[in-house]
Amino acid sequence: MPRHTITSPHAGRRTALARRSGLWSALLLCAACAAGDDTEAGPTGPVADDAPRSVALGAWQPGPAECSTAIHDRYSTVGPDGKRYPTWHPPVDPLSGCSFGHEHGRDPRGSALYRDVGDLPFGYANEQLDAANLGLRRHEDHVGHKxxxxxDIRLGSSGGAGAVIDLRCDVLTKLHEGTHSKDAFTNNLHELSYHIRCSDRTEMHVTVLTAIGRPGEFERTCGGTVRVGPATPVNSPAGNGRRKIPEWSCLEPRVLVGAGAKSDFGALHESWETHVEVRTAEGNRTIASFDPYFQVFRPSRYFDARVADGVARPVALCxxxxxxxxxxxxxxxEAVAQAMAGLAPSGGAFALLPFDDPRSPFNGVRRQVDINGNRLRNADGPTVWYTDPFGRNARPTPFPGSIRQRLASLNNDYGVGLGGPTIGGSRNYGGPGVRAPN
Amino acid sequence: MSRLLSHSKALPRVSRPSRRTRGRVHVLLPRPALLALSLLLVPMARGAAQPPSDSSARLATPNAVRRDVALLAQRMGLWASVGGGRGTAGLQCDACRSDAGPAFMVHAAVGARPYARFHVGIETWAWLDVIGNGVDRTARGTQLIGRFYPSVRRAAFVTGGVGTSRFGVDDGEARFSASSPAVSLGAGWDLPFRGVVLSPAITLMASSGGALRSARTGNAVADAARLGVWRGTVGITWF
Structure with missing residues (x-):
């Protein structure tokens, strides 16, 4: 078995530099292979064994014929608190060839911000909530980190601003968006990392547990609020934004259609619309805010109040x-029917395709993010702030459970709204073995 | 040869201006400015030309003022010019871009001729992209200019200037502008025409270093905006 190197954000930077060195790095790599050096440099891989394990590192368990947790745990990084956290990995381990059965979206090593940001520690904000001693505890599953x-995206506007402002930005973001379970029906706290650097000197590197809408409820994609039950934690704070989740009464008229028509599975679409603010402890002043919208197409669940826990499976609609x-x-x-054709009869009838079968098209591997406003009111402030896990109580010095946030010393309010494009909409993050829960 | 050249060659001599010339000077200079100019320049010029005498009493009469100012204009080589044409203006910076597009260009200048082949003056110009689409784009500037005639026998000239420029965008709600130092370089040709001189010219103006700011908030989008202006104009010049 090839041995992974100890990996840290610093090692990731080395890798990025090596990739840029083109031919020489390829030659060196070949030379290393020939010499029997099975070292694989990369952004992910095992970190120092003596680093304490975070709660998030044990959050994933493999399914049958999937990679072991030992292989999975090699894709980890050390967070700012010195603990070891899971981080991005490909759907299939390139060394062993085994599948993890889930994916985390786009390989961050290609981001222009990666050299500065490094590997994203999944679950770091959740872990800090434990340390913040706020009487709240919230840990999320592993597969939801996307x-x-x-x-070099363009942020622009219409009218006069559009005639002259031409912002170019690099953006790297990660949201925990679990679209396979009942979690998001009630729970509004989700970890978000948001990194952006623009040509007008706007720069934000923020990690928070963002409160998306109110706890205990969600919004239907076709409008209206559905009250579900108590959230975890029960004292979750309410936030701006909303979680728009498909619900049966919205789906039914669009999906169940007569002969000759096609179902509108576009209605099977979740939109997690965040609004994040970083606010100071002194004066409760907002020094940074942004509101990316995260959207997932064809997730593996929708809400149906007639079903236990409310979790219904789109695959069963077929x-x-x-x-x-x-x-x-x-x-x-048709894809579901093809997959079912290969299933053995069960008790005289064909078995239903399980929702977590890799052949199901309802696995949430197609997503996109709308890059919206990015506002800084930090002209006179420091570039490093420490906040609680919700982005509040920002101070220049760290405190228990605080998260280090980096903001440019800038006021970028130009009196006009500047929005960005939708990113990721053309990508499909599916891969061999990728399945719900994903 | 052109009227310009004959003027240039005649500069050292003090000749009595024609009736037409006096009229043009009067038209170009507003009456208060005319009086101020005469008060400033006439005694100085006379002091240089001849000893003071009781002839200063002629200042009291408008005709005398006109004649003296015209005389001084001829001697000092005052000139004035207005012009118009087409031009393009484009703004670029790390966070902004306004593509150069053709629009109307106007300019006006006044100055003097310290030497036969060299004119100096102050010019103001404007590029006005204000028709259509609801967004007005303007560029304008003021600069000290110099115009050099490489040959007294030819009417071709090169011109250059230093000054300031300002580029602005305004749609009624959002307003942005950038101001910065500017330089210009151009070339043209003088064509005498019915007592005036027509001067077709092409000029490139460039500026850099100004911050593009929102007029609403005062915040700078970028610190170093670069403005480039091309203009092709025809000026009417009175010497």
């Missing part, structure tokens, strides 16, 4: 109404 980034006039039709259901 990275997206884009280099078969549940097969004998009715109005039924789910279209490419997605």
């Amino acid at each position: 990275i997206e980034w884009e280099n 078969t549940a109404h097969a004998h009715e006039e109005r039924q789910a039709r279209g490419h997605e259901c």
